[in-house]
Amino acid sequence: MNFLFVDSETWTITLLGWVIVLLSLFFLVGIFLLIPKIINWGVKRSLRSKGKTQITDNHLSISGETNAAIATALFLYFNQIHDEESNVITIKQVHRRYSPWNSKLYGMTNINFRR
Amino acid sequence: MKKAITIFTMLVVVLCIQMFLGTDASALQTVSAGTSGDTMSDLIKLWNFTGFANVQFSNLGMIGVGLFFIFLAIKYDYEPLLLIPIGVGILLGNVPFIEGYKIGLYEEGSVLNYLYFGVTQGIYPPLIFLGIGAMTDFSSLISNPKLMLLGAAAQIGIFATFLGASALGFTPQEAGAIGIIGGADGPTAIFLSSKLAPQLMGAIAIAAYSYMALVPVIQPPIMRLIVPKRERTIKMRPLRAVSKLEKVLFPLIGMLLTTFIAPSALPLLGMLFFGNLLKESGVTERLADTARNSMINIVTILLGLTVGASTQANVFLTADSMKIFGLGALSFMVATAGGLLFARLMNVFLKKENKINPLIGAAGVSAVPDSARVVQIEGLKADPNNHLLMHAMAPNVSGVIGSAVAAGILLSFLLDKM
Numbered sequence: 001m002n003f004l005f006v007d008s009e010t011w012t013i014t015l016l017g018w019v020i021v022l023l024s025l026f027f028l029v030g031i032f033l034l035i036p037k038i039i040n041w042g043v044k045r046s047l048r049s050k051g052k053t054q055i056t057d058n059h060l061s062i063s064g065e066t067n068a069a070i071a072t073a074l075f076l077y078f079n080q081i082h083d084e085e086s087n088v089i090t091i092k093q094v095h096r097r098y099s100p101w102n103s104k105l106y107g108m109t110n111i112n113f114r115r
Numbered sequence: 116m117k118k119a120i121t122i123f124t125m126l127v128v129v130l131c132i133q134m135f136l137g138t139d140a141s142a143l144q145t146v147s148a149g150t151s152g153d154t155m156s157d158l159i160k161l162w163n164f165t166g167f168a169n170v171q172f173s174n175l176g177m178i179g180v181g182l183f184f185i186f187l188a189i190k191y192d193y194e195p196l197l198l199i200p201i202g203v204g205i206l207l208g209n210v211p212f213i214e215g216y217k218i219g220l221y222e223e224g225s226v227l228n229y230l231y232f233g234v235t236q237g238i239y240p241p242l243i244f245l246g247i248g249a250m251t252d253f254s255s256l257i258s259n260p261k262l263m264l265l266g267a268a269a270q271i272g273i274f275a276t277f278l279g280a281s282a283l284g285f286t287p288q289e290a291g292a293i294g295i296i297g298g299a300d301g302p303t304a305i306f307l308s309s310k311l312a313p314q315l316m317g318a319i320a321i322a323a324y325s326y327m328a329l330v331p332v333i334q335p336p337i338m339r340l341i342v343p344k345r346e347r348t349i350k351m352r353p354l355r356a357v358s359k360l361e362k363v364l365f366p367l368i369g370m371l372l373t374t375f376i377a378p379s380a381l382p383l384l385g386m387l388f389f390g391n392l393l394k395e396s397g398v399t400e401r402l403a404d405t406a407r408n409s410m411i412n413i414v415t416i417l418l419g420l421t422v423g424a425s426t427q428a429n430v431f432l433t434a435d436s437m438k439i440f441g442l443g444a445l446s447f448m449v450a451t452a453g454g455l456l457f458a459r460l461m462n463v464f465l466k467k468e469n470k471i472n473p474l475i476g477a478a479g480v481s482a483v484p485d486s487a488r489v490v491q492i493e494g495l496k497a498d499p500n501n502h503l504l505m506h507a508m509a510p511n512v513s514g515v516i517g518s519a520v521a522a523g524i525l526l527s528f529l530l531d532k533m
Contacts, residue, residue: 006278006281006282010277010281010287013274013287014274014275014277017274017277017524018271018521020376020520020524021267022268024267024372024377024520025263025266025267025513025516025517025520026267028260028263028373028516029260029263029264032263032365033261035361035364035368036361039358039361
């Protein structure tokens with residue numbers, strides 16, 4: 001591996017390529033840092049136009065931990081639902097219906113009986 | 116042990132038969148001369164058609180590699196969804212046969228050749244990206260967009276390998292295709308190599324997928340080497356809740372911005388963000404469900420099997436392939452180190468309450484979700500109460516975007532020189 005024989009174009013692609021990747025994602029970062037601010041500004045503006053001066057839905061901005069706790073509680077609740085049985089005993093009476101295929105009479109032979 | 120000796124003896128016997136009789140079975144012909152010629156010549160023909168008559172040590176070596184992949188997948192659970200189809204593909208691709216009967220992958224008109232069409236023309240990778248988009252939750256990235264930079268920093272592995280491959284004497288196109296292994300993204304590697312260096316695609320794909328499966332082995336030592344224990348215990352701020360509007364806007368804005376920057380990566384990035392929009396829009400659940408389950412499963416089977424089968428010993432076992440494997444390992448290490456060092460650098464500029472755990476930098480190498488899982492495990496080793504998985508998912512998914520952008524940039528630079 002000899003980097004001295006690598007031509008200048010390869011070095012350009014290497015450095016420029018990485019910088020472009022970095023810059024393009026940097027650009028995306030900028031955009032996505034801006035979007036929540038724009039959304040908040042839009043919400044505040046619409047509220048202001050409706051005559052409300054401040055957002056009263058503060059309880060909606062709950063932290064990730066609270067969300068996780070709620071999600072876990074819901075998961076456990078829905079998972080335990082099946083434990084509540086109907087208390088109906090499900091053993092049913094079995095009817096032995098007659099059929100010529102299981103008839104005892106047809107299975108008997110009279111070999112040992114003298115006629 | 117007894118079993119191993121038995122198998123070895125059987126292989127030796129089979130090879131001895133082939134060596135003594137040769138592929139044209141001339142010894143048998145001598146014996147058969149003057150006797151019942153027709154029956155014997157039919158038997159000879161049959162023998163010549165069997166794999167035993169055409170087998171070579173290189174085929175057996177590759178079959179061994181295929182079996183090793185299957186062993187790794189079943190025993191150690193290393194990327195089984197990929198390694199089992201690839202392993203079986205290697206077995207299928209290395210069963211010896213006589214060419215000219217539309218059997219092999221490289222023979223025009225064979226069934227495997229038709230299936231391989233999706234790889235050579237770069238059809239499967241965008242479909243895989245559609246599925247990935249439909250199953251990926253970008254909320255961790257949206258809630259902390261700064262972590263996207265880690266995904267970009269780790270792409271240094273791609274460009275460092277590109278440089279290394281050029282220094283080893285590969286052409287710029289081949290070097291570009293080899294470099295993308297550092298993106299740790301199988302579909303992107305296949306897509307780019309199908310465009311730039313189709314002759315190296317088998318080796319590149321196998322190297323990319325093998326090292327992706329070995330992420331739990333490659334990354335931890337580098338993480339422990341670069342990040343001091345004190346920094347490994349940093350607890351990050353919990354992520355904020357992300358609104359549905361932001362989740363819907365993300366794929367739309369991401370698609371437009373990234374494809375405007377690198378239009379060559381349009382099939383990959385377009386499909387990735389389209390899949391994500393199917394998921395987040397909330398009104399196309401059936402389509403999203405198909406994309407992330409049935410469709411991605413079908414394409415994974417076809418892709419894994421045909422990529423594995425493309426490793427026919429006579430095409431695959433070359434000095435170039437060995438170089439590619441060496442460069443691939445190096446690129447993974449450089450990419451991991453790049454992500455970790457950039458994370459430490461970011462911490463210099465961040466306020467105390469916003470500091471990030473540098474371990475999550477290692478997740479920038481995409482390899483979704485394995486590298487994020489490795490970060491979580493390493494984080495728990497340093498502090499059993501520190502859960503980094505959700506934080507690591509942000510650089511992990513941005514690594515996917517970053518590697519696709521890098522592929523597009525390499526295509527733009529190198530495609531016109533072909």
